[in-house]
Amino acid sequence: MARNKFDIDEELEAPFQLSHFKRLVGYLKPYKKLMIMTVCLMLLASVANLIGPYLIKVAIDEKIPNGDTAGLAMLAGIYLVAIIITGICLKYRIRIMSRIGQSVIQHIRKDLFTKLQKLDFSYYDSRPHGKILVRVVNYVNSLSDLLSNGVINLITDLFSIFVIICFMLMIDVKLTLMAMVGFPILALIVFLIKNAQRRAWQNLSNKQSNMNAYIHESINGIKVTQAFAREHENARIFNEVSGNYRTSWMKAVRIQFLLWPSIENISVLSVSFIYVVGISAIGDGVTVGSLVAFVGYMWMFWMPLANIGNFYNAIINAMAYLERIFETIDEKPTLTDAPNAKTLPVINGRVEFDNVTFGYEREEKTLDQIQFVANPGDTIALVGATGSGKTTIVNLISRFYDVNSGQVKIDDIDIKTVTIPSLRKQMGIMLQDPFIFSGTIMDNIRYGRLDASDEEVIAAAKAVQAHQFISRMEDGYLTEVNERGTRLSTGQRQLISFARVLLADPRILILDEATSSIDTETELALQKGLETLLAGRTSFIIAHRLSTIQKATNIFFIDKGKIIERGTHDELISQRGHYWKLHNSHKRAVV
Numbered sequence: 001m002a003r004n005k006f007d008i009d010e011e012l013e014a015p016f017q018l019s020h021f022k023r024l025v026g027y028l029k030p031y032k033k034l035m036i037m038t039v040c041l042m043l044l045a046s047v048a049n050l051i052g053p054y055l056i057k058v059a060i061d062e063k064i065p066n067g068d069t070a071g072l073a074m075l076a077g078i079y080l081v082a083i084i085i086t087g088i089c090l091k092y093r094i095r096i097m098s099r100i101g102q103s104v105i106q107h108i109r110k111d112l113f114t115k116l117q118k119l120d121f122s123y124y125d126s127r128p129h130g131k132i133l134v135r136v137v138n139y140v141n142s143l144s145d146l147l148s149n150g151v152i153n154l155i156t157d158l159f160s161i162f163v164i165i166c167f168m169l170m171i172d173v174k175l176t177l178m179a180m181v182g183f184p185i186l187a188l189i190v191f192l193i194k195n196a197q198r199r200a201w202q203n204l205s206n207k208q209s210n211m212n213a214y215i216h217e218s219i220n221g222i223k224v225t226q227a228f229a230r231e232h233e234n235a236r237i238f239n240e241v242s243g244n245y246r247t248s249w250m251k252a253v254r255i256q257f258l259l260w261p262s263i264e265n266i267s268v269l270s271v272s273f274i275y276v277v278g279i280s281a282i283g284d285g286v287t288v289g290s291l292v293a294f295v296g297y298m299w300m301f302w303m304p305l306a307n308i309g310n311f312y313n314a315i316i317n318a319m320a321y322l323e324r325i326f327e328t329i330d331e332k333p334t335l336t337d338a339p340n341a342k343t344l345p346v347i348n349g350r351v352e353f354d355n356v357t358f359g360y361e362r363e364e365k366t367l368d369q370i371q372f373v374a375n376p377g378d379t380i381a382l383v384g385a386t387g388s389g390k391t392t393i394v395n396l397i398s399r400f401y402d403v404n405s406g407q408v409k410i411d412d413i414d415i416k417t418v419t420i421p422s423l424r425k426q427m428g429i430m431l432q433d434p435f436i437f438s439g440t441i442m443d444n445i446r447y448g449r450l451d452a453s454d455e456e457v458i459a460a461a462k463a464v465q466a467h468q469f470i471s472r473m474e475d476g477y478l479t480e481v482n483e484r485g486t487r488l489s490t491g492q493r494q495l496i497s498f499a500r501v502l503l504a505d506p507r508i509l510i511l512d513e514a515t516s517s518i519d520t521e522t523e524l525a526l527q528k529g530l531e532t533l534l535a536g537r538t539s540f541i542i543a544h545r546l547s548t549i550q551k552a553t554n555i556f557f558i559d560k561g562k563i564i565e566r567g568t569h570d571e572l573i574s575q576r577g578h579y580w581k582l583h584n585s586h587k588r589a590v591v
């Protein structure tokens with residue numbers, strides 16, 4: 001599994017993928033009618049806007065020489081109406097397109113978030129979470145402009161160019177052909193900078209992602225940073241990471257701004273050229289009015305072309321982000337239901353590991369030929385040195401990872417043959433640092449079973465001895481806690497998660513006990529709460545408390561991914577082996 005961190009750029013796909021753009025346009029499909037309406041508005045606006053120079057030509061060549069003031073006033077009136085129409089059309093276009101753009105962004109975000117909820121642990125293990133966050137927030141945001149304006153502008157700009165050329169042809173065919181000399185030069189410039197531009201934007205998206213990953217990591221680790229007074233060092237690293245972002249931004253923008261001056265210069269040169277040619281041809285079929293109108297159209301001709309150039313920039317920019325967004329949406333979870341997976345029926349809770357071998361990296365053996373059976377209602381305590389493989393065993397029971405070889409069976413059914421939700425719904429999993437979500441304590445307990453009534457929530461809290469401390473809080477069960485439950489003690493967070501699991505009423509319970517020392521009162525409450533929780537369930541406890549271990553049906557002593565001792569507390573004590581040593585050291589620590 002390739003791992004990424006904040007100072008490592010993610011790999012990029014090499015070629016420019018038109019399919020990504022088509023897929024983005026696919027998101028616009030539900031808004032086809034609104035888009036057509038906007039295009040019509042824009043077409044109307046561009047015709048109204050383009051009529052101006054033609055009216056000037058008529059005024060200079062016909063109305064002014066003839067002293068036709070009524071005619072001039074009429075032309076001015078038409079011009080005014082054209083300007084008003086343009087204004088109204090633009091107003092509605094902005095409104096409609098912003099709505100469409102934001103709806104599409106919401107849709108893409110939903111797709112991303114839905115996928116992220118399904119991806120398995122190995123996906124999250126292999127990259128910094130900040131790099132995932134940046135895709136959902138920043139990358140999707142950066143599509144906003146392209147979606148709200150880009151596509152519609154492209155259509156209307158192409159239309160404007162077409163209408164402008166028609167007007168120019170109506171005025172003078174020869175001048176029109178001459179006016180186009182700058183066009184191939186522009187096409188050549190666009191072609192030459194295309195690749196450099198794409199690479200620059202991809203590089204920028206990487207640096208943005210790295211910066212986000214570092215910020216995310218730093219906020220998560222802020223307590224450790226401050227405890228070790230590492231603020232200066234972190235600021236130095238951040239400076240470096242954000243400096244890289246700035247450098248790549250400057251490079252991307254430098255390349256992007258090659259296009260604008262090129263368009264400006266080519267347009268100025270073309271207009272000068274037409275002035276020279278046009279003035280020498282006055283009287284020879286070219287009138288002053290038609291030359292003024294023609295040059296007016298020439299300025300207008302380069303404007304939509306510059307817009308198309310900008311649109312092209314925006315697409316190249318968005319491509320770098322689309323690559324990442326679609327890559328995430330298309331990410332295949334490594335853990336999926338088998339094609340013919342069945343729903344796991346209501347279980348009794350027999351758990352069997354049949355010769356299970358597993359490694360986080362395929363070639364490693366984190367667990368080596370693990371073999372055991374836990375009968376319904378058994379409490380299995382897992383003990384052993386840190387890193388020996390205890391958490392890994394319990395992760396396999398819930399199928400957070402797939403075994404390399406062997407089978408994990410529940411009630412004699414291989415868990416690979418059943419659907420993942422039907423398996424996990426029958427398990428209660430409590431981590432060492434139980435996660436508390438932002439919201440009330442009531443919400444947090446109800447996370448175990450969303451349809452539980454308030455009374456059921458309170459009953460669960462009472463059963464695990466959590467009621468006392470909750471009722472002492474300012475708003476009782478309605479007290480708001482923040483994300484991660486930072487205003488609660490470790491013991492209180494454990495009690496809340498006991499209640500959460502009890503409410504879910506799983507047949508199999510997986511529990512990573514907290515090691516932190518807690519006061520005797522909370523310890524007693526936890527002990528009682530735990531007893532209520534364990535009653536009648538098959539439980540796997542990564543145990544640190546002597547009291548929990550002693551009451552277990554079976555204790556597995558894990559060492560380097562193998563079960564090297566197993567038995568009840570008394571049996572293992574009498575063996576005078578590893579467990580006996582561990583028990584003695586625990587006792588000494590407690591005394």
Ligand SMILES: Nc1ncnc2c1ncn2[C@@H]1O[C@H](COP(=O)(O)OP(=O)(O)OP(=O)(O)O)[C@@H](O)[C@H]1O
Pocket residue numbers: 125360361366384385386387388389390391392393
């Ligand atoms: N997500 C992971 N990716 C790669 N290796 C991992 C991952 N999680 C754990 N490991 C490795 O697998 C081995 C077993 O880890 P495990 O978490 O099961 O140990 P443990 O016995 O539960 O330790 P502790 O008591 O410290 O929690 C360790 O060497 C650890 O470094």
